[in-house]
Amino acid sequence: MVFDHLAELARSARRITVLTGAGVSTESGVPDFRSPGSPWLVHKPIGYAEFLSGAEVRAEAWRRKFAMDDIYRDARPNRAHAALARLDGLGRLVAVVTQNIDGLHAAAGLAPSRLVELHGNGTYAHCLTCGQHFELATVRRHLEATGCALDCACGGFIKSATVAFGQTLPTATLQRAVAAAKGCDLFVAVGSSLVVRPAATLPQIAQAHGAVLVILNREATPLDPAADHLFRCDAGDGLLALLDGVAATAG
Incomplete structure (x- = not known):
């Protein structure tokens, strides 16, 4: 059976790093970005430079953000x-x-010390100038x-913490992600299209440092030919x- 082989790979691993993409959260009702008809294409996120360009643009960015939040407000881990927790x-x-911004890994109980939110977190906001935290x-x-x-109050712009x-990704966050890729013997990319950089570079960084690369995804990715093991499956399975x-080998 296909999952017997995956379980065997896990049994022999001692240090596992997992990269998660949108496919991990779709079962919770969080839409992915690239599927036809995705609401993200209707409420398209506004880029950073445009966000900074004017007050009306920032208001529109927030309107789109809250429209998307309403779509998956009831999402649960x-x-x-x-399984990852x-x-x-x-x-x-x-x-x-994780490339996801929905906060569901933390909600499932995954320890903050083990979680690297590469693209930030959409469940709160902060000031771009002084860093003050704001509730949505x-x-x-x-x-x-x-x-x-x-x-x-400092005059800075408040933005979702994504x-x-x-x-630019925070340097410390990117450094943690790269260190996790270098420090494992099994790297599992799950539910990610593996087209967005720098996340898409992590699997090959892991391979270059001796890790076995496993890709779990329902659809093809650009890195499939490089994978040591490829599984077409749902993220949960x-x-x-x-x-x-x-x-099976714990304890």
């Missing part, structure tokens, strides 16, 4: 998120590096009452098999 408890997880409800109340984006198109393999 699914079996894939739960349980894997952490077995002592072989180096890190989960505060930003939304102001937008709906005034039609304008809320600015910080990395927008054209915005694949990660549960990975967990079963590790659990």
Whole structure:
């Protein structure tokens, strides 16, 4: 069976890094970006340079953000998120590096020390100047009452704590992701299209440092030819098999 082979790979691994993409959260009702008819294409995120260009643009960015939030406001962690949280408890997880901004890995109980949110987190906001934390409800109340984006008391712009198109990834976050790729003997990319850089570079960084590369995805990715093992499966099925393999040799 295909999942027996995946479980066997997990049994022999001692240091596992997992890269997760949108396919990990679709089972929770969070739409991915590239599927035909995706609401992300209707409420297309505004790029970083444009966000900074004017107050009206920032207000529109927030309107689109809240429209998307309403679509998946009831999303809860699914079996894939739960499997990774349980894997952490077995002592072989180096890190989960995620491209997702939905906060569901943390909601499933994955330890912050094991979680690298490469593209940030969409469940709160912060000031781009002073870094002050803002709850989304505060930003939304102001937008709906005034039609304008809320600015910080320091005069800085308040933005969702995600990395927008054209915005530089925080150096420390990228360094953690690269270190996780270099520090594993099994690298599992799951539910990711593997087209967005720098996330798409991590699997090959891991391979270059001796890791076995496993890709779990329902659709083809550009890195499929480079994979040591390729599985066409749902994220939940694949990660549960990975967990079963590790659990079989735990303790």
